[in-house]
Amino acid sequence: MEEHHEELVPANEFEQPQPKRQHVNDRKHLRLQARGMKASIRMEGHEDDIVDVINYSRGGVRFSSFVPYQADDLIEIATDFSPTGVNIFQKARIVGMYQRPWGTFAGEYGAQFLK
Secondary structure (H helix, E strand, C coil), rough: CCCCCCCCCCCCCCCCCCCCCCCCCHHHCCEECCCEEEEEECCCCCCCEEEEEEECCCEEEEEEECCCCCCCCCEEEECCCCCCCCCCEEEEEEEEECCCEEECCCEEEEEEEEE
16 A cells, blocks of 8 residues: 655745735835825815825825814815815825824825726
8 A cells, every 4th residue: 555645845945925015115106205285175065174195196195184084985185285276176085094183183094096
């Protein structure tokens, strides 16, 4: 009777999983820091909210606000907002809540632009 033994493979020969991200800009769209940039956010049933933009990319924007937004809220956002200029709004969806507004601290949110 023949015995069948599986070959043992040393652990260092297995393929190692690749880390998800090497650094913050290892993404589909490069993120750019936005110092001093403002945006205006519109949401149905709410007043316009002027927010500070933290960073942005072709796919979305991260901003801080004292208004509590929820995941999946549909908004319209005008990046590079000017109070006296013509602002172009585009549709977006809240996809991340990184810090909730609390007292004198603004919350941080991520919004993905919709096509």
